[in-house]
Amino acid sequence: MITHTVFFTLKxxxxxxxxxxxxxxxxxxxxxxxxQQFTCLxxxxxxxxFDFGLSMVFDTQALYDQYTxxxxxxxxxxxxxxxxxxxxxxxxxxxx
Amino acid sequence: MITHTVFFTLKxxxxxxxxxxxxxxxxxxxxxxxxQQFTCLxxxxxxxxFDFGLSMVFDTQALYDQYTxxxxxxxxxxxxxxxxxxxxxxxxxxxx
Numbered sequence: 001m002i003t004h005t006v007f008f009t010l011k012x013x014x015x016x017x018x019x020x021x022x023x024x025x026x027x028x029x030x031x032x033x034x035x036q037q038f039t040c041l042x043x044x045x046x047x048x049x050f051d052f053g054l055s056m057v058f059d060t061q062a063l064y065d066q067y068t069x070x071x072x073x074x075x076x077x078x079x080x081x082x083x084x085x086x087x088x089x090x091x092x093x094x095x096x
Numbered sequence: 097m098i099t100h101t102v103f104f105t106l107k108x109x110x111x112x113x114x115x116x117x118x119x120x121x122x123x124x125x126x127x128x129x130x131x132q133q134f135t136c137l138x139x140x141x142x143x144x145x146f147d148f149g150l151s152m153v154f155d156t157q158a159l160y161d162q163y164t165x166x167x168x169x170x171x172x173x174x175x176x177x178x179x180x181x182x183x184x185x186x187x188x189x190x191x192x
Contacts, residue, residue, distance in 0.1 A: 002140070007187060044098070045188035053189055091103060091187075092141035093149055 001094060002058045007043055007050035008088035014051065022084045025076055026054055032070045034063030049087065064092075097190060098154045100163075103139055103146035104184035110147065118180045121172055122150055128166045130159030145183065160188075 012018035023040055030038035041053035058064040067073055108114035119136055126134035137149035154160040163169055 004141075039191045041189040042192050043187060043189050045100075045186050047186045050187070053187070090141050090143045091139060091146070091149070093137040093139050095135045096138050 002061060002064055002092055003055065003094070004058065004064060004090070004092045005041075005053055005055045006088055006090045007041075007048070007053040009049065009051050009086045010084050011086045012084065018084060022080050025080045029054075029056070029067075029073060029076060032067050032072050034058050034067055050089070098157060098160055098188055099151065099190070100154065100160060100186070100188045101137075101149055101151045102184055102186045103137075103144070103149040105145065105147050105182045106180055107182045108180065114180060118176050121176045125150075125152070125163075125169060125172060128163050128168050130154050130163055146185070 010019055010022065012022075026040060027038070029035060036057040036059070038056045039054070041055055043050045043053050056067075058067065106115055106118065108118075122136060123134070125131060132153040132155070134152045135150070137151055139146045139149050152163075154163065
């Protein structure tokens with residue numbers, strides 16, 4: 001079980017049309033095979049620079065890799081991520 | 097519902113006595129009132145500098161604040177966190 005998260009800032013205000021369209025498009029990533037518990041996150045700690053996050057869970061690394069290479073994911077990155085995200089950090093983890 | 101996470105590197109090797117003692121002490125934080133779903137995490141993405149994480153959930157900000165100020169938490173910070181953690185970042189979030 002791998003949790004994949006990414007935390008980020010957007011180039012546009014949180015309540016802008018662009019931001020809403022970005023999250024509408026992001027939520028469609030939940031339909032990619034292998035994606036579980038897809039969640040859009042509002043980052044609320046003042047101790048880092050990020051405003052938002054996305055979180056999802058994969059049963060295996062193979063399913064995670066399949067998601068990364070899935071055309072719906074690469075299309076999201078090309079159409080929405082690159083044009084909307086100002087800064088980001090990926091964090092992936094397993095419990096122990 | 098607030099998820100509180102912190103990602104960090106340790107001053108000692110992952111398999112050292114110091115690291116094991118650190119996580120044994122960290123797991124006792126789960127007993128502080130209000131703490132739910134306490135989990136020790138191994139950070140596995142090569143795209144950031146952190147090796148480990150801790151994650152927990154609080155129903156309310158008041159319970160989160162109570163945890164922060166709880167003597168068992170402040171004792172853990174003084175006895176284990178400061179002497180073992182080399183670098184860290186806190187990330188807190190709510191789903192939307």
